[in-house]
Structure formats: C-alpha cells, structure tokens
Amino acid sequence: MSTPLTLIGLGPMGQAMVAKYLEHGHPVTVWNRTASRADDLVARGAVRADTPRDAVAANRLVVLSLTDYQAMYDVLGDAELAGKTVVNLSSDTPDKTLKAAAWLAERGAELVVGGVMVPAPLVGEEAAYVFYSGPKAVFEQHAEVLAVIGRTEYLGEDHALAQLFYQAQLDFFLTTLAATLHSVALVRTAGVTAAQFAPYLKDNAESIWMYLEETITAVDRGEHPGDLANIVMMGATADHVVGASEATGVDAGLPRAVQDMYRRAIEAGHGQESWTALYEVIKPAK
Numbered sequence: 001m002s003t004p005l006t007l008i009g010l011g012p013m014g015q016a017m018v019a020k021y022l023e024h025g026h027p028v029t030v031w032n033r034t035a036s037r038a039d040d041l042v043a044r045g046a047v048r049a050d051t052p053r054d055a056v057a058a059n060r061l062v063v064l065s066l067t068d069y070q071a072m073y074d075v076l077g078d079a080e081l082a083g084k085t086v087v088n089l090s091s092d093t094p095d096k097t098l099k100a101a102a103w104l105a106e107r108g109a110e111l112v113v114g115g116v117m118v119p120a121p122l123v124g125e126e127a128a129y130v131f132y133s134g135p136k137a138v139f140e141q142h143a144e145v146l147a148v149i150g151r152t153e154y155l156g157e158d159h160a161l162a163q164l165f166y167q168a169q170l171d172f173f174l175t176t177l178a179a180t181l182h183s184v185a186l187v188r189t190a191g192v193t194a195a196q197f198a199p200y201l202k203d204n205a206e207s208i209w210m211y212l213e214e215t216i217t218a219v220d221r222g223e224h225p226g227d228l229a230n231i232v233m234m235g236a237t238a239d240h241v242v243g244a245s246e247a248t249g250v251d252a253g254l255p256r257a258v259q260d261m262y263r264r265a266i267e268a269g270h271g272q273e274s275w276t277a278l279y280e281v282i283k284p285a286k
C-alpha cells in the first residue's frame with residue numbers, strides 16, 4: 001500500500017530514506033534547511049516543500065532525520081502540528097526525547113522515537129533495523145511504512161527507551177572503534193603495519209562474544225564468581241596497557257579510563273571476583 005509521508009532533514013541518512021521510500025512507491029514530501037540537498041530526490045519524484053510548515057501540512061506522518069533534537073524545535077517551531085505523528089530518528093540523549101514528547105503533546109501531536117542502527121548505504125537493506133519507542137497504537141499505525149527503512153524493533157511506550165538502546169549501541173561501537181585504533185597505534189610504534197596486525201586483532205574481536213554469556217549471567221544475577229580472570233589480575237594488565245602506551249608515546253587516555261575502573265573495583269573490595277565485577281563501579285551509584 002502506498003502511504004504518503006513527509007521527511008525533513010536530508011543529510012546522508014534522510015537522503016537514503018527518501019530514496020528507499022520512492023523506490024517502494026510511497027509519495028514523499030521533503031524539506032531541508034540547505035535546499036539544494038533535495039535536488040536529486042526531487043528529480044527522482046519527491047515533492048519539495050518551500051517551508052517546514054508546508055512540509056508538515058502535506059502529510060499526517062512526519063519523519064525527522066536531523067542532527068539532534070534542538071534541530072527539531074528549530075524546524076517545527078512554526079508548524080501546525082495538531083493531529084500529526086512525528087517520528088524523530090535523530091540522535092540525542094534520552095531525557096531530550098521525553099521533553100520533545102511533552103512539547104509535541106502540548107501542540108496536539110504524538111512522538112514516536114527512533115534510532116537507526118545502520119549507516120546510510122544500508123538503509124532499507126537486509127541488515128537494517130531501527131529501535132522505536134512511544135505510544136504503541138501510534139507506532140502500529142505506521143509500522144508498515146516505517147519498515148521500508150529497516151526492520152522495526154519496538155521497545156515499549158516509554159519515549160526514552162529507543163534513544164537509550166541507540167546510545168548503548170553507539171557506546172559499544174564508538175569505544176570499540178577507538179580501542180581498535182588504539183591497539184593498531186601501539187604496534188605501529190614498532191614499524192608494524194595495521195595490515196600485519198589485523199588478523200590477530202580480528203581473532204581477538206571475534207573472541208569477545210565468548211565473554212557476552214558471562215556478562216549476561218553475572219550482570220543479571222548480580223554475582224561475579226570465578227577466579228580465572230579476577231579483577232586484581234585484569235587490573236595489573238590494565239596497568240601494563242597504560243605503561244605500554246606511555247612508553248611508546250601513544251595517547252593513554254582510553255586505557256587510563258579502563259585502569260581507573262579496575263583500581264576503583266579493587267578499592268571497593270572486588271579484587272578476588274571475576275572481571276565482570278567491574279560492572280559494580282560502572283553502574284549508577286544508588
């Protein structure tokens with residue numbers, strides 16, 4: 001079924017989404033602050049609105065793909081929002097999504113929050129999925145058309161949930177990318193290329209999934225038995241990674257953050273527990 005929608009924000013993500021909607025035969029009205037970014041999509045059949053107000057007026061379903069939630073206020077401040085469903089796929093903090101839901105509700109609109117878990121070239125492809133949260137009935141009304149950009153993973157009524165899942169995934173992603181670059185920087189100080197080291201790093205990265213089961217059991221039970229890789233031993237290793245970084249002149253900020261967690265876990269009396277007890281110093285203090 002063809003469902004008309006409005007899409008505001010034509011960065012790489014918004015452009016990829018509009019392209020998929022057009023491919024699937026859904027009429028799309030677009031608006032972007034820098035108007036020229038719509039040119040190619042208009043040539044392919046999208047309708048250009050002159051103002052965000054006109055773009056919102058064109059359809060009941062309004063999808064936003066903007067840099068952050070402040071951009072939503074900048075763009076929608078002037079629009080007539082009563083009766084609209086705003087699906088905001090922009091990244092920001094969970095508390096900002098709650099404020100946005102209240103702001104839209106005051107104007108008679110519903111918010112569905114989304115977090116897209118793939119880069120632009122994969123939008124609408126097999127690997128694509130999107131976390132959603134917000135009013136279930138509203139999400140379900142639009143679930144079919146939202147599925148065009150990726151598998152829908154609805155998490156619940158709490159608007160903050162999708163943003164929290166998204167940021168948790170990005171937390172893992174950004175830290176892992178930085179750690180990858182950091183370990184490559186260490187070996188390169190010895191004249192080794194990234195390509196020479198890569199097979200070992202790949203092996204290491206793949207073995208991380210062995211530790212996921214242990215993480216799940218320990219964190220969900222709140223117990224950290226096991227002395228094969230206890231906090232004292234892992235903490236000593238964290239010291240050595242910092243030492244290796246300092247000795248080679250590689251930035252030690254990332255390993256120092258990890259070292260600090262191990263030190264605090266030892267101070268808190270978790271030294272003889274499994275490495276999973278690090279969670280006890282990471283989680284919020286009660």
Ligand code: NDP
Binds near residue numbers: 009012014033075116
């Ligand atoms: P950008 O974050 O670079 O930009 C998105 C759009 O926001 C642009 O169209 C830009 O307009 C618009 N914008 C920003 N600030 C304002 C403002 N104050 N008023 C009006 N318009 C504004 O693009 P992406 O497409 O990469 O990302 C969109 C969202 O998706 C982001 O929140 C991002 O974190 C998230 N995301 C991105 C992924 C990626 O791989 N790129 C992957 C998954 C999620 P203009 O063109 O005029 O600058």
